[in-house]
Amino acid sequence: MNRDASSGGEHAATPNEASDLVAGLKAGDPAAFDRAYALYHRRVYGFIARMVQRREVAEDMTQETWLRLAAHAARLRDDTELGAWLFTVARNLCRSYHRWRVLDNERLNELSLARYRRDHTSPFDNTAATQLEQRLERTLAALPPRYREVVILVVIERMSPQEAAGVLGLKNDAMRQRLARARAMIVASLKDMLDPAEIPGKAP
């Protein structure tokens, strides 16, 4: 799993580095754990923050992800792809959170409150600089979690469709179909919100 330096500030692990990292983790080497943390913690947090949309919850779940790595490091398989492993754990935590949140959303709907109420600190309040970025973030946030996670892994984390399918437990075709639907939802959502000339893809 690679990512350009501009997106996270970390340089990606080469295949050799990645297998050394897993070997170090299995051997209980604290330096390997620190290296893994330096490589992946921003990306894991970014994924969780976009999935749960709440800073404090995202921090707790990021910590839980790393605690699970600490607990399972000795039992990792030699061929474990650490990034995919971490994203799988993070994704499972997010799913549990969303299941729990269903109760809250039902209560909001019963009270006829806004469909998406932003009365909490969002991790994106300070980062999304332009109006378009804010609109894109909101559109992303409004996607159902099963579509949002596909977009985050493939588009933002730049995983290959195969890797993302592995993390999400989907077949490649199902993953591509879900990505296509997510894209259609994003376009439809932006059409409602924006002047046609401003829709991404049609802008000069």
Added chain:
Amino acid sequence: MSHDPTQDRDIDDSDLFARISRLPAPELDPAAAEGIRRRAGAAFLRHAERANHPWLDRLMRWYRRVEPVMVTAVAASYLFWGFTSAMALYQ
């Protein structure tokens, strides 16, 4: 394994995903990041120590399992001893 979704025409043929991919990442507060690293690192060392000494891990697990029983048994024996002593004094 690098993958650029904007180059994959099967998935996307506009710059919509390219724009999304350039969205700034949410930033984890440095103090929170350091706190998580410290706590998870400490947990990692604890687990690694146990993995290096499996007998110690087994012993600790056994102790955690029997501890409530032992505490209850000791407390019950003290109660029994106190009760029988009190009865002996009373008679």
